[in-house]
Amino acid sequence: xxxxxxxxxxxxxxxxxxxxxxxxxxxxxxxxxxxxxxxxxxxxxxxxxxxxxxxxxxxxxxxxxxxxxxxxxxxxxxxxxxxxxxxxxxxxxxxxxxxxxxxxxxxxxxxxxxxxxxxxxxxxxxxxxxxxxxxxxxxxxxxxxxxxxxxxxxxxxxxxxxxxxxxxxxxxxxxxxxxxxxxxxxxxxxxxxxxxxxxxxxxxxxxxxxxxxxxxxxxxxxxxxxxxxxxxxxxxxxxxxxxxxxxxxxxxxxxxxxxxxxxxxxxxxxxxxxxxxxxxxxxxxxxxxxxxxxxxxxxxxxxxxxxxxxxxxxxxxxxxxxxxxxxxxxxxxxxxxxxxxxxxxxxxxxxxxxxxxxxxxxxxxxxxxxxxxxxxxxxxxxxxxxxxx
Ligand code: SAH
Ligand code: SF4
Numbered sequence: 001x002x003x004x005x006x007x008x009x010x011x012x013x014x015x016x017x018x019x020x021x022x023x024x025x026x027x028x029x030x031x032x033x034x035x036x037x038x039x040x041x042x043x044x045x046x047x048x049x050x051x052x053x054x055x056x057x058x059x060x061x062x063x064x065x066x067x068x069x070x071x072x073x074x075x076x077x078x079x080x081x082x083x084x085x086x087x088x089x090x091x092x093x094x095x096x097x098x099x100x101x102x103x104x105x106x107x108x109x110x111x112x113x114x115x116x117x118x119x120x121x122x123x124x125x126x127x128x129x130x131x132x133x134x135x136x137x138x139x140x141x142x143x144x145x146x147x148x149x150x151x152x153x154x155x156x157x158x159x160x161x162x163x164x165x166x167x168x169x170x171x172x173x174x175x176x177x178x179x180x181x182x183x184x185x186x187x188x189x190x191x192x193x194x195x196x197x198x199x200x201x202x203x204x205x206x207x208x209x210x211x212x213x214x215x216x217x218x219x220x221x222x223x224x225x226x227x228x229x230x231x232x233x234x235x236x237x238x239x240x241x242x243x244x245x246x247x248x249x250x251x252x253x254x255x256x257x258x259x260x261x262x263x264x265x266x267x268x269x270x271x272x273x274x275x276x277x278x279x280x281x282x283x284x285x286x287x288x289x290x291x292x293x294x295x296x297x298x299x300x301x302x303x304x305x306x307x308x309x310x311x312x313x314x315x316x317x318x319x320x321x322x323x324x325x326x327x328x329x330x331x332x333x334x335x336x337x338x339x340x341x342x343x344x345x346x347x348x349x350x351x352x353x354x355x356x357x358x359x360x361x362x363x364x365x366x367x368x369x370x371x372x373x374x375x376x377x378x379x380x381x382x383x384x385x386x387x388x389x
Pocket of ligand 2: 134135136137138141142143144145187189223
């Protein structure tokens with residue numbers, strides 16, 4: 001489908017003095033902020049914070065005037081000091097397979113992509129970004145070719161869920177039979193380099209009187225930031241996914257350069273110590289299938305050996321190519337042979353079908369193409385403005 005671009009916004013818009021966004025505050029922070037701003041009396045703060053919380057996170061309102069059980073003067077005072085506005089959705093695309101992708105502008109020059117992947121029945125997973133760009137340069141990942149712009153705030157992470165819920169028409173927060181049933185931190189960026197904001201966002205998203213997506217349905221994917229793994233487990237109780245991609249240090253160093261700092265043995269030890277690991281709460285190992293690089297039967301056997309004793313699931317990701325990438329996706333037969341070895345070792349259906357490739361929403365394709373299109377659209381607009389050059 002066509003890509004819509006609004007060139008009127010391509011030039012820099014003036015930055016409005018931004019008020020703090022209530023949607024990114026945990027319950028405790030919300031309560032404290034209301035008191036500190038002098039808009040709520042301390043003795044009423046807990047009750048007011050609960051009311052506002054429900055409007056924000058259960059009903060998904062974007063207008064203070066809808067908070068009908070909050071006194072009018074209080075509403076006005078809160079609106080004066082804070083915002084609950086959504087960021088701007090610059091682009092929305094829907095794939096033939098039902099995958100949806102939103103390009104969201106958090107601030108001028110700060111844009112992220114969020115992807116909704118429908119699953120069986122009504123359920124589906126939202127793939128959220130934690131940073132704009134990434135510092136880690138994994139050689140098969142398009143996001144890694146882009147410099148880090150900045151960490152996203154908790155409000156900006158929560159906003160991705162709110163935008164998806166708006167579009168899926170899923171307010172007030174349903175108790176069951178949800179379309180947005182799971183959340184994966186597998187978009188742009190390394191979540192463990194932004195753990196404070198990721199942990200706060202998870203506290204907000206998992207709260208029972210709000211968006212209420214349980215921590216068991218929230219997965220954080222990391223390229224292996226070993227010193228942060230324990231804190232991730234303790235602070236979020238989220239499910240863990242590890243981008244492994246290779247079973248020996250020599251190869252993993254070329255794919256995931258962070259392996260030079262935290263080699264496989266250290267990574268595996270930290271994974272085994274991940275809080276609450278059990279057969280009911282397994283670690284997902286992601287393994288991107290690169291033709292002739294890591295896809296031989298010997299690699300599959302080495303993977304089985306490496307994961308022995310770890311409660312694990314394996315996710316084989318067919319490589320999604322991008323312009324200029326130095327790898328090719330393994331042949332389908334090779335992927336199936338690799339999966340068969342894992343199957344025999346007891347790992348069920350490990351191949352992840354690529355979704356949303358037609359709108360560049362698949363793993364590792366995020367952000368870049370829209371940036372490229374937008375840059376070319378900007379050049380076209382510049383030419384139109386100065387036709388003599
Ligand atoms: N930075 C985190 C989370 C985002 S990446 C991490 O690396 O885990 C989400 C997943 O997509 C990772 O497993 C990553 O290795 C994988 N990925 C990146 N580029 C890819 C590509 N071009 N094709 C397939 N998977 C890719
Ligand atoms: Fe960053 Fe993850 Fe891409 Fe590596 S795979 S560059 S850690 S986003």
